[in-house]
């Protein structure tokens with residue numbers, strides 16, 4: 001079968017935007033895995049990445065030129081509109097092309113896709129096995145059901161994500177990125193890659209679950225350390241990566257795995273800095289693990305602090321406390337680990353006083369990176385149901401499933417005030433700014449040779465003349 005996988009993620013940075021930050025600079029591991037499995041089964045696979053194209057007419061031309069048997073689209077809730085429009089273009093260009101959809105939104109709200117005449121097959125959950133089997137069946141002329149259930153494959157038995165699927169297409173469309181994926185933090189120099197070591201999450205945050213479990217199942221599955229190391233060796237040989245990021249929902253939840261990984265990473269001679277996601281409670285309860293990770297290259301944690309109010313943290317079932325949030329930040333600072341602070345404003349039931357608690361918490365945390373969101377109810381989560389049942393959701397269109405804080409999401413929330421709170425949440429105290437400035441200067445000039453050079457520049461008469469002459 002000739003298969004074109006389609007990535008519709010233009011809601012963030014729009015058309016022709018490859019290389020621009022996370023939204024347009026990162027691969028989709030879902031599609032990269034499907035590609036690897038379909039290629040292993042002998043199918044021809046390429047990519048239509050809307051982020052690399054110039055518009056709908058360009059997509060139409062590509063479809064007509066490539067003449068795929070199958071177009072298979074990945075859909076997050078926020079991508080629904082461009083995904084459906086892309087399917088419309090495909091249908092109109094060539095009605096004989098078989099269309100397939102899968103991904104987070106499809107697994108969580110399949111009916112919306114089952115009801116669409118633009119879609120031939122709806123895939124639920126993880127699809128490495130079911131997708132390759134469906135393509136084989138079509139090749140043989142066998143029927144494929146309209147709704148195809150997923151499986152929870154043994155992750156070590158899967159091939160590595162097919163990054164070349166994206167890189168080849170980006171090059172084909174005239175992009176020449178100097179990093180396989182876009183680095184996003186000063187601690188992570190390019191070439192930069194993202195990796196996934198496992199699937200699923202044992203936690204139960206109400207703004208997220210049970211949607212995650214619906215896709216990945218109840219049990220967390222992690223690849224063996226050997227399998228992840230083999231992929232890292234391949235990535236080092238192929239791309240010479242200088243830094244990486246783990247996408248796992250919570251890599252640090254299994255400390256035995258983390259310890260084995262840290263040892264293997266160091267023993268294999270890797271020193272490349274990396275970021276991963278963690279939680280405040282894990283950091284506080286496992287300081288020795290944090291120290292070990294920092295010693296082998298951990299340079300930053302994404303932490304879902306979410307709120308500075310213990311009542312709100314209980315309401316969203318975060319399983320952490322304000323105290324743990326603050327202590328986790330202190331631990332990160334102790335080990336030189338940058339903090340990427342995820343937090344939400346405008347949660348249902350949240351009072352202005354509680355928003356101020358979040359702001360005061362952030363002043364104490366002084367994160368390296370602020371990642372705020374206006375709370376956005378995502379389908380499939382318990383908090384989404386809570387909002388819908390009480391008529392609280394103001395979301396009328398899939399485009400609004402972005403968490404970016406620029407529009408009203410929840411009835412009754414004072415968004416004008418919240419916008420000011422958002423700005424204030426990211427304002428550093430004079431003391432924190434001074435501390436950061438001192439640290440930056442220290443980093444820049446602390447090396448003895450650089451300090452002597454700087455001193456010489458300052459006192460040498462030639463330097464003074466040169467300065468004056470400018």
Ligand code: B12
Nearest residue numbers: 009028029030072073074076077102103123126127402403
């Ligand atoms: C990395 C990541 C990102 C990255 C990269 C996204 C990307 N290019 O894939 C970035 C930072 C850009 C990102 C952004 C956002 N993300 Co995000 N992200 C993730 C994360 C942590 C990992 C994604 C991943 O690679 N998973 C592993 C792969 C293997 O799983 P998968 O993609 O689901 O694919 C499997 C199946 O779904 C299925 N499948 C997928 N596609 C298809 C297509 C076909 C045809 C078939 C047959 C099968 C199939 O088979 C795949 C293999 O098993 C997930 C959480 C998670 N654990 O998945 C959230 C997650 C996908 N993101 C989410 C959200 C909400 C967002 C944002 C909207 C947040 C925001 N800023 O507002 C944006 C939207 C980006 C956009 N399109 O503009 C939600 C989606 C919820 C939903 N209902 O759609 C998730 C589930 C997190 C959560 N629990 O809330 N994200």
Ligand code: SF4
Nearest residue numbers: 201203204205208249
């Ligand atoms: S928000 Fe993060 S920690 Fe909480 S359930 Fe979802 S993936 Fe797990």
